[in-house]
Amino acid sequence: MIRAALFSLSVAASAFLAGVAAADTGDVQAGEKVFQKCSGCHQIGKGAEHRIGPHLNGLFGRPAASYDDFRYSKSFQRAGAGGLEWHADTLDVFLENPRSMASATRMSFRGIKDADDRANLIAYLRTFSDNPADIPEADPTATSLSHDLDPTILALVGDPEYGEYLSGECTTCHQSSGSDDGIPSITLWPEEDFVLAMHAYKNKQRNHPVMQMMAGRLGDEEIAALAAYFARLED
Amino acid sequence: MTLNRRTFLGTSAAAAASISAPALLADGHGKPRVVVIGGGSGGATAARYIAKDSKGAIDVTLVEPSRTYFTCYFSNLYLGGFKEMDDLGHTYGNLAAAYGINVVHDWAVDVDRDSKTVSLAGGATLPYDKLILSPGIDFVDGAVKGWSLAYQNAMPHAYKAGSQTELLKSQIMNLPEGGVFAMVAPPNPYRCPPGPYERISMIAYQLKQNNPTAKIIVADPKPKFSKMGLFQEGWANHYEGMVDWIGADFGGGNVSVDPANMTVTIDGEETSVDACNVIPAMKAGKIADMAGVTDGNWAPVNAADMSSKADADVHVLGDSSSQGDMPKSGFSANSQAKVCANAVRGALTGSKVFPAKFSNTCWSLISANDGVKVGATYEATPEKIAKVDGFISQTGEDSATRKATYEESEGWYSGIVSDMFG
Numbered sequence: 001m002i003r004a005a006l007f008s009l010s011v012a013a014s015a016f017l018a019g020v021a022a023a024d025t026g027d028v029q030a031g032e033k034v035f036q037k038c039s040g041c042h043q044i045g046k047g048a049e050h051r052i053g054p055h056l057n058g059l060f061g062r063p064a065a066s067y068d069d070f071r072y073s074k075s076f077q078r079a080g081a082g083g084l085e086w087h088a089d090t091l092d093v094f095l096e097n098p099r100s101m102a103s104a105t106r107m108s109f110r111g112i113k114d115a116d117d118r119a120n121l122i123a124y125l126r127t128f129s130d131n132p133a134d135i136p137e138a139d140p141t142a143t144s145l146s147h148d149l150d151p152t153i154l155a156l157v158g159d160p161e162y163g164e165y166l167s168g169e170c171t172t173c174h175q176s177s178g179s180d181d182g183i184p185s186i187t188l189w190p191e192e193d194f195v196l197a198m199h200a201y202k203n204k205q206r207n208h209p210v211m212q213m214m215a216g217r218l219g220d221e222e223i224a225a226l227a228a229y230f231a232r233l234e235d
Numbered sequence: 236m237t238l239n240r241r242t243f244l245g246t247s248a249a250a251a252a253s254i255s256a257p258a259l260l261a262d263g264h265g266k267p268r269v270v271v272i273g274g275g276s277g278g279a280t281a282a283r284y285i286a287k288d289s290k291g292a293i294d295v296t297l298v299e300p301s302r303t304y305f306t307c308y309f310s311n312l313y314l315g316g317f318k319e320m321d322d323l324g325h326t327y328g329n330l331a332a333a334y335g336i337n338v339v340h341d342w343a344v345d346v347d348r349d350s351k352t353v354s355l356a357g358g359a360t361l362p363y364d365k366l367i368l369s370p371g372i373d374f375v376d377g378a379v380k381g382w383s384l385a386y387q388n389a390m391p392h393a394y395k396a397g398s399q400t401e402l403l404k405s406q407i408m409n410l411p412e413g414g415v416f417a418m419v420a421p422p423n424p425y426r427c428p429p430g431p432y433e434r435i436s437m438i439a440y441q442l443k444q445n446n447p448t449a450k451i452i453v454a455d456p457k458p459k460f461s462k463m464g465l466f467q468e469g470w471a472n473h474y475e476g477m478v479d480w481i482g483a484d485f486g487g488g489n490v491s492v493d494p495a496n497m498t499v500t501i502d503g504e505e506t507s508v509d510a511c512n513v514i515p516a517m518k519a520g521k522i523a524d525m526a527g528v529t530d531g532n533w534a535p536v537n538a539a540d541m542s543s544k545a546d547a548d549v550h551v552l553g554d555s556s557s558q559g560d561m562p563k564s565g566f567s568a569n570s571q572a573k574v575c576a577n578a579v580r581g582a583l584t585g586s587k588v589f590p591a592k593f594s595n596t597c598w599s600l601i602s603a604n605d606g607v608k609v610g611a612t613y614e615a616t617p618e619k620i621a622k623v624d625g626f627i628s629q630t631g632e633d634s635a636t637r638k639a640t641y642e643e644s645e646g647w648y649s650g651i652v653s654d655m656f657g
Contacts, residue, residue, distance in 0.1 A: 132560040132622040134423040135461050136597060137609045141560055142621030144614060165589045168573035172566060173650040182646025209626040210596055210610055217612055
């Protein structure tokens with residue numbers, strides 16, 4: 001019953017979504033051109049220093065107004081104290097209309113209305129912050145779009161072959177033999193329990209950062225495929 | 236072109252309709268042949284998944300010089316006294332017996348991409364339809380002034396697990412009372428971003444019990460490193476005053492060593508040391524270079540299937556590859572291997588090819604039952620493997636959480652080695 005409800009929800013939701021896997025945040029070279037609007041006040045890159053505005057190296061993941069050696073407006077200091085951090089999403093809002101986030105910022109810039117220009121600029125700025133290959137906890141460089149599929153492809157639901165492929169992501173930790181050496185067994189569960197557990201992680205109702213992350217990008221039919229595969233897995 | 240699910244379904248449906256016989260690419264010689272070079276996290280996983288999922292339709296040969304493979308992951312825990320060397324060793328018998336993989340213990344010494352053959356040191360030549368290179372890392376010559384592989388006994392790297400790890404441990408255990416241990420940390424990118432710092436933690440743990448007045452100096456060419464806040468918190472809590480980390484901002488990158496006299500010079504200041512772990516700059520395993528698929532130190536690959544940008548019939552996995560945002564780790568190599576295996580099988584037998592998904596988690600142990608982790612998920616974009624989501628342990632977590640994280644890492648270890656070796 002519950003699974004049926006979940007799937008009808010996903011049909012409704014996925015009707016609006018394309019089945020694309022991932023999107024880059026933008027074009028770095030195009031963003032470098034957009035940055036010319038900023039470079040009168042902000043430096044970036046090797047040897048960059050604070051000028052009229054603070055330098056923008058290492059921007060991603062940094063709290064707003066966090067340099068001791070730069071004088072920020074009160075407005076920005078309040079935003080920083082209130083927990084504002086710079087990530088692709090907050091920068092996008094800020095760059096569209098700076099005063100929407102810091103009403104009395106001294107940055108006299110009207111904002112960038114074009115979403116592609118902003119995306120390209122953000123991609124360019126991102127190249128001057130930590131690289132996730134070196135610092136795995138560094139900010140993402142792309143956004144994950146939904147993995148929910150078009151309803152016409154829902155025939156994939158419960159496809160054990162797809163489940164077997166997807167299970168490769170699980171069996172790095174959960175042993176396919178069902179052995180439990182510190183990470184619980186996930187084999188031979190009733191499909192409904194499996195689906196419920198995965199959705200609870202996906203919706204962050206169950207606490208476990210690895211599982212929330214793994215389940216978070218699985219579409220409903222992918223969870224069903226995994227449930228179908230593991231339910232039948234005999235070692 | 237971004238591979239999206241709709242395209243893949245369309246093409247695989249078309250493929251399924253038009254192909255009835257398997258062995259699409261057998262090239263008139265019977266079963267299609269896959270040669271995998273390197274039996275670590277990438278190579279063993281790829282070999283096992285291709286053999287397992289093709290159910291005998293593909294001939295898989297795994298070339299690996301070592302009869303026993305020692306995992307780099309958990310080798311720091313051996314230094315700390317939490318694991319025995321035997322716990323880290325794995326053999327290839329099951330891959331041969333249970334999966335029918337032709338395991339060849341030999342060195343691959345050349346790859347001829349025109350004739351699609353691999354030459355082995357023992358004289359044999361292996362033909363392939365698809366070649367998978369997963370040779371791990373080698374060191375950049377001259378990366379640390381005064382050090383070369385000729386000095387690896389005086390100043391071990393211990394960054395390929397095995398006898399080097401045992402040597403380093405004996406040097407730690409024999410450090411004179413109140414002695415000085417130095418580490419020269421590597422520049423980015425390198426295998427296992429938190430590895431050097433977990434190693435510092437484990438050495439400090441060992442010394443705190445047996446030699447509590449000993450000191451540890453780290454010369455680091457980087458201004459920051461993975462899990463830096465977590466490690467520094469842990470060092471202050473568990474090993475106060477013991478660890479002196481000298482980052483790039485304080486001259487940590489300006490370093491030379493003298494293995495004959497056991498000195499380390501950091502930013503012009505010479506220090507006598509009793510043991511020194513030199514972890515040099517790294518590059519792709521040599522065979523990747525010989526195969527002509529490297530550009531600079533690493534081998535660029537396409538994110539969708541880990542195929543070399545230089546040759547669609549050669550795939551490069553793990554540390555040797557240059558793919559984008561994934562850290563060089565055993566977990567990453569294992570994840571990439573499964574995407575690669577699915578694509579290789581699809582190309583050779585017409586089986587369904589599903590879209591790439593990648594993930595990684597790195598656990599590190601700071602002290603007994605004080606485990607931390609960092610993880611992320613990644614997807615293939617036209618340019619690279621891109622990070623899309625992630626998490627990291629928090630500073631100030633309670634001891635129950637840290638203990639649970641350590642126990643989880645032990646579970647992961649059992650999981651990944653059974654995923655590799657069956």
